[in-house]
Amino acid sequence: MSDTEIVLKTPGAKSFDANVSYQYKILPKVDQTNVFKDVEGVLSEGGCIAMFPEGGSHDQTDILPFKAGIALMTFSTIINTGQIPVIIPSGLKYFKRHEFRSKVVVEYGRPYKVSKSLVEMYKAGEKRKAVAIMLKEL
Numbered sequence: 456m457s458d459t460e461i462v463l464k465t466p467g468a469k470s471f472d473a474n475v476s477y478q479y480k481i482l483p484k485v486d487q488t489n490v491f492k493d494v495e496g497v498l499s500e501g502g503c504i505a506m507f508p509e510g511g512s513h514d515q516t517d518i519l520p521f522k523a524g525i526a527l528m529t530f531s532t533i534i535n536t537g538q539i540p541v542i543i544p545s546g547l548k549y550f551k552r553h554e555f556r557s558k559v560v561v562e563y564g565r566p567y568k569v570s571k572s573l574v575e576m577y578k579a580g581e582k583r584k585a586v587a588i589m590l591k592e593l
Contacts, residue, residue, distance in 0.1 A: 499536035526586040
């Protein structure tokens with residue numbers, strides 16, 4: 456409801472008591488400015504970056520939705536340096552995902568480049584739409 460009040464539709468724990476005041480805090484936003492600048496610098500020189508655009512590591516069999524960071528880094532690199540990064544989607548599939556040092560297969564998708572029309576859309580102020588389309592295409 457606000458920064459200091461929350462309403463739960465369904466209690467998450469069996470010991471939840473609606474009459475008790477629970478404390479929580481909001482984590483501050485993490486400033487990724489330096490990360491974005493470093494990535495842009497490496498890509499502008501033709502370098503390579505490995506990232507996990509799902510925003511985390513997991514052992515699920517299905518891919519998680521991508522976070523916007525990969526698109527934002529790509530668009531900023533293109534706009535600020537003129538370099539168009541090639542994105543090579545890849546994923547890990549474990550044979551026994553719950554075992555330490557399980558065998559793994561690395562699968563690669565088709566190389567992807569952002570289209571000029573998406574870059575123009577992003578430049579024209581339709582950033583959210585351009586990012587959403589790029590993430591869907593990936």
